[in-house]
Amino acid sequence: MELGAGVGGLNVKSTTPCLTPSTHIKARNLYSSRAYSYASFRSHQSPICKASVKENSISAESVSKVNTMSAADYSMDVELSSLTALCPLDGRYWGKVKDLAPFMSEFGLIKFRVLVEIKWLLKLSQIPEIPEVPRFSAEAETYLQNLSDKFNMEDALEVKKIERVTNHDVKAVEYFLKQRCQSHPEISKVLEFFHFACTSEDINNLAHALMLKEALNKVILPVMDKLITAICNMATANASIPMLSRTHGQPASPTTLGKEMAIFAYRLSRERKELSQTEILGKFAGAVGNYNAHLVAYPDVNWPQIAEEFVTSLGISFNPYVTQIEPHDYMARLFNSIIQFNNILVDFDRDVWGYISLGHFKQITKAGEIGSSTMPHKVNPIDFENSEGNCGIANGGLSHLSTKLPISRWQVNEASLIADLDHSWEVLAEPIQTVMRRYGVPEPYEKLKELTRGRAVTRESIREFIERLDIPVEAKSHLLTLTPHTYVGAAVELAKNLDTITSLVNGANVL
Template sequence: MELGTSFSASGVNKKMLLSNPITQKSNVLPNSWLNQLNFSFPARKICSCRGIAKGSTISSLKTQEKLTRKELHSSGCFCGTTFDLPSCSKCSMGIDNVTGMSSNHSQDLELSSLTALCPLDGRYWGKVKELAPFMSEYGLIRFRILVEIKWLIKMSQIPQIVEVPSFSEEAQTFLHDLIDGFSMNDALEVKKIERVTNHDVKAVLEFFHFACTSEDINNLAHALMLKGALNMVILPVMDELIKAICDMATTHSSVPMLSRTHGQPASPTTLGKEMAIFAYRLSRERKEISQIEMLGKFAGAVGNYNAHVAAYPEINWPEIAEEFVLSLGLEFNPYVPQIETHDYMAKLFHSIVQFNNILVDFDRDLWGYISLGYFKQTTKAGEIGSSTMPHKVNPIDFENSEGNLGVANGDLSHLSTKLPISRWQRDLTDSTVLRNMGVGLGHSLLAYRSALQGIQKLQVNEAALIEDLDKTWEVLAEPIQTVMRRYGVPEPYEKLKELTRGRAVNKESIRKFIQKLDIPADAKTSLLNLTPHTYVGAAAELAKNVNEAIFLLSSPYLLK
């Protein structure tokens, strides 16, 4: 709001508000944010491209039909013309370029799920679209408007600002309706205004913007975007994933399994206990993520309230700013330059990277267990594992998860190392980088869902687990040596080394060795009763108790 712009005492001047294109509501309000995202492809993209290129029209895109008319046949060009070598008679595209696309052809392509540069907005849209209301440009615009309107309402409650009198209940309801009813059409109107002003914050509600630098609005919008995306999408899917792994742990808590260190047979464990490790690790990191405070600033151009104090020196502006930021459900950062310094974002993205790293470890272990035959994978009719080897059922879900985690971590790692750094009181390098938050979160979400899908296909192959244990009686060298030490048998390690290293060890050879030991009869009996299948220590109990351990670790879960 410009200083001097006044509002009637009865409330907001609705005519003035409605004259602004972004406040004109569509006739039919959508039932949810997500439903609005079907209206137009560009504005709901998760990836960082800003939706609508200069000169493009905003319309319903039907590129798929156009592309099918341009299919490449064995003797044809992308333009649809059949030709004899070496070039196309219509567009002169040579045979060397037949697998590419000339500039003339690329000009015909409009943005759609088939032409999106980012696969999150194309191939994988159906698996990540829940993030779009928060992490898309639509989400950014909506949260900016929320902040602007909330700030106007806050100013109306400050007695010293007589230019904005206290709003009536009707006026406040009207303003809140602008937030609650914000639609895709409204976001598109903002984009139209931006093409004129070339400033995407100024395009929102230019005369509500009293004493605010753009970053006052943006930093709060970004914090609200992240908080919404985490609480409503990312954390619930993390919980679903952790629960699925916990279920594996408890269901298979007593299923014995040969462990491997350095790729070689080691002391037996249980399948459930190995799953419990991942469930607990992921839960610890999930707790870290949930406890990170989202910060906000509202201190003007360089963090000193310069314009605020010049206009209304009698007002305690730091106190007003803190009240406003806290009212949005964020924590207040009192010491800032022009930007909120993004330290909380760095911590958040680092923690998500660590969660993702643990899941990469899980994906690779499950991939390995499938390779060993410890798990079978259920298949669906019509699915193809290999184009040439019909017998194969590949662990594609865990491979997809691992691959997307790598992409996510690359993006999130850059965000976490770059965002805390800004020259002097501010440079603009963070602005373009922040538009990629949805990319890192989107690929993370896709990875979590791929891992979940992989888990749902698994069936334990206990026969393979038993077979491996039957072939590795040498793992009992550890308990035998330990009992020998207890009863003072000389050189226990050397004697077991002579028995096991480089030699075939089986049930008979182990039993003969035990029979010769000079130890108490009850200790000897215990060793004779031991097998690779029963030598699992407390593994089964650890697996059975994992849910309780995670509950004690993780409560409470919700973000502040």
Template sequence: MSIKSLTPLEGRYGAITQPFGDYFSEWALIKYRIHVEVEWLITMSDHPGFAEIRAFTPEETAFLRNLVNQFDEATALRIKEIERTTNHDVKAVEYFLRESLGSMSLSDVLEFIHFACTSEDINNLAYALMLKDGIKDVWLPAAESLVTAVSEIAEKEKARPMLSYTHGQTASPSTVGKELAVFAYRWNRQLKQIRSQEYLGKFNGAVGNYNAHSIAYPEINWEDVSRSFVESLGLTHNPLTTQIESHDYVAETFHGLARFNNILLDFDRDMWLYISRGYFKQKAIAGEVGSSTMPHKVNPIDFENSEANLGLSNAVLDHLANKLPISRLQRDLSDSSALRNIGTGIAHSHLAITYTLKGLRKTVVNETALAHDLTNAWEVLSEAVQTVMRKHGHANSYDKLKAITRGKGIGEEEIKSFIESVALPEEDKKRLLALTPSQYVGIAASLVKHIK
């Protein structure tokens, strides 16, 4: 972290976003490129069809894989130094591998480093692995922690009555837990899709036709070799591409993250409104300042911070999802520059999740405020009364209730007086007269079970 960092991801929020450096930085891209190059070399040495490249000893294979396992900043800087001469980042990786293997027993296989590959064969696989690993190892655990935290509150507060608001106006009551469970259920659907997302890879040469491959080794089934290699990396093989993998799966991935983000944005805004109504209280943390001039304030800044980062995340994710699947003819270079920003959108999403979790830890249900508003909202029982009246054939039940409640304040005495005036079976009338706003929550508490 530097006080001169250009973006807050590396500066102000660097401690939170630091784990993404292992997946989306220039360092990470170089490391994943080496991983793909090394595994391709090992694959050829294991395949009998490549007669000109011998089988590697266990020690040689271990050495190659240790170039990845022991990859460090010094190695990355050496490759960047080579790139200053080549002016080509993937070629710099190839030359580094030649340099590393040239003084040892593997010096006889140097010409098979990057064999039959176009740069995009290496890059598309590297980016797919970066994206898959970064989401799985960093973003997904944070998202799951958020859903778990909200689910736990939903379960704890599933029977806690709360006044609802539709169009910002008082509406039929619900429970705190059920309303939070709605978000957990929505997030779980998105997480299911995100976890099952395919990450595609292509390995078919300059324009996707195995041109050089089939000239050099016409007897090899190149589609089988390509599929086997891509799948060995834990990716899904894309058999039909131009020079580049088409990036449709990247768009699918980012749209999934954006949907998760939008649900979180909805949650943040609802929590902000609940706090503003007093339904949730925020814990005062010793030493913290809510306002530079108003000493009493405890502001919902964590939910607001989350909201800001969600906007930035979705802006990047949406742009990349729309831009990356489009390429002129067999390829143009615009995807290369765009792909370098995939970590930005994901990191802003992760940052938003982190701050929402922080806000939740400082937030508690305010039973007093919840009870106060319910006690003063007897008008919400008009729905119950007119529905029971309809059940028993009373004409214009809705309009009769509307006349005494719409836009008016109505209390317990007035609503009960109206109920007494209506001809209803004794059992139904008794149930309506005993009803209070806090009891009129339907089966809200039992609905929370759907998040499990």
């Protein structure tokens, strides 16, 4: 989301009258060098290319390394800097968008995954029907909370190191937390309840929701407010200055500069309001949205209620009807609001560009800046052109996401579904390992992985595995009754309660 670059073409103070006939608009240098604020990233990109980000953006050493590139294979060993970054957002525009980095980067994603995993373990400790996770002491809760609150770059690099082994980003977070808690006398007793009954998307969808929520509230909406305030001040400061209107590019009835600016302030304000009111949703219903593993392990717990309490405790609205994924309809609405905001901004950019072209506005020159390599007199409106271009690029990406994310491919063929189930006994690995977690069996996930991954799993092999488990007889008997046909969690109840839920959402019965 490149809003930071998109709205960056206006440089005004909120207390200063900005545009009058022949008003000087100060052209800013978008291309100055800058240092990275979020540094110490280090990764190995490929066998022939190594990269890292350090505090300095350009160094003589990095220039020397670039000069040693092989003409044959273009291999290079070079520091990542504003000159070597592949994306302009991480290069020349970094200074415009760096405030988004704590939330929208991979570091931000990992940090929010850690937060969700920890909050879920704390939630489990508060459920009376789960005695295997007793309520934590104040010291243990503080220890867990600090793992999230004090999560730093070194921690994120440790997660990435684990991921190089697991080749699974969410599992790497789980293993990281287990490592950090294995020496704690209290938390070490419940390590297997990290990621309990969760699918990766339970963690990811909430992490993404928190990323968007924080980025909106702390960066995007404040930037929009600053822009709208600046244009409002332009409108009031120039409310009485007359100017010729133009329709179809031709002279038309006079207006005032202030009124033309007020139009943009009003339009942008409406889109800003629409964006701020977009409800951010989350799910926490397991691998296919039915609480399957939850109900096998703890059939007496009201898991839909627990999930709703957990999701809303994060400041996110709860979506009760999901598959493995949250449908992302809210993301489509959110991205479309940003697209429309950017469209209005493009209209503003083009109008101001036109006023400059007509000579109605002038840009303030700055000593040392050059407008053209051959025409010394030029002061080009590059900020407005740059804003227009970046809005277009941002809108292209946002448009793709708003149409791609909400679409799922599957349709129902009941006969095929039954055949699928008959040949899919490996799906019972999830409830078995979840019950094993409940009763403290060491490394339940890893044991089921050894049994099922890349192997043909049959009813007989599953039964043999269950029979060997050191768990209570009643739990073993319950697992032995499970089949792929019966392991549907709360799916039946969720479907039957749809009319009630829809009524609550809409305020009236609609079915």
